[in-house]
Amino acid sequence: MPRALRNPMSVAGFLAWEERQELRYEFDGVQAVAVTDGTLAHDAITFNLRRALDARLGKGCCSAHGPNVKILTADRIRYPDGVVTCTAQIPTHTIVDAPIVVFEVVSQGSSRTDRIDKLRDCLSASSIQRYVILEQDSAAATVFVRAGGVWQVRTVTGADDLEMPEIGISMPIAACYAGLDLPATD
Numbered sequence: 001m002p003r004a005l006r007n008p009m010s011v012a013g014f015l016a017w018e019e020r021q022e023l024r025y026e027f028d029g030v031q032a033v034a035v036t037d038g039t040l041a042h043d044a045i046t047f048n049l050r051r052a053l054d055a056r057l058g059k060g061c062c063s064a065h066g067p068n069v070k071i072l073t074a075d076r077i078r079y080p081d082g083v084v085t086c087t088a089q090i091p092t093h094t095i096v097d098a099p100i101v102v103f104e105v106v107s108q109g110s111s112r113t114d115r116i117d118k119l120r121d122c123l124s125a126s127s128i129q130r131y132v133i134l135e136q137d138s139a140a141a142t143v144f145v146r147a148g149g150v151w152q153v154r155t156v157t158g159a160d161d162l163e164m165p166e167i168g169i170s171m172p173i174a175a176c177y178a179g180l181d182l183p184a185t186d
Helices: 011-018 040-057 111-124 173-177
Strands: 025-027 032-034 063-065 071-073 076-078 082-085 099-106 130-135 140-147 150-157 161-164 169-172
Touching (some): 011 032, 011 076, 040 063, 071 111, 111 140, 140 173
Antiparallel strands (some): 025 032, 025 076, 071 076, 082 099, 130 140, 140 150, 161 169
16 A cells, blocks of 8 residues: 655744754755765865855954854755855854855765755855855865856866855865865866
8 A cells, every 4th residue: 555645844844843853954845854974074174164264254244154054945954064144143043044155065975965956956046146066085166156147167176266256255275175185186
């Protein structure tokens, strides 16, 4: 006998449910999906990214967050590895309002989600101007930039700077990979 399909969750239903969970979950628009653990390289890249962003943003109006806060995109809830907003945030909230730049550190296990599902979600969010996929096994990134309503894509490597005029900074991609012994991509 076929099983009855579960009713899909709403964003509000997911957020209420997630508050009671010990683990972190993302919401794919229908159901909760457990967030997997990362590697030491993933952790180092995420830490370096946040440190580099904080140093460059300083005490201006923009601030860096992640990976323990959420963004809402296309009726989905995602935990990006890094996010920058230039809107004042309420410290007790768990969702970053008006994200401008979103970062994901990709691994073999998260590649499909980061390169397809999360990319699609972020491209649909009007506040997001840049989506950056940082590779975990080499000092390189794929950068998606909104330019006049059209998304452009480019690849940057360890020798390149990541220009982010929408938040008023530039930083070397190599800063994200400090202390890691990764193959050269130049």
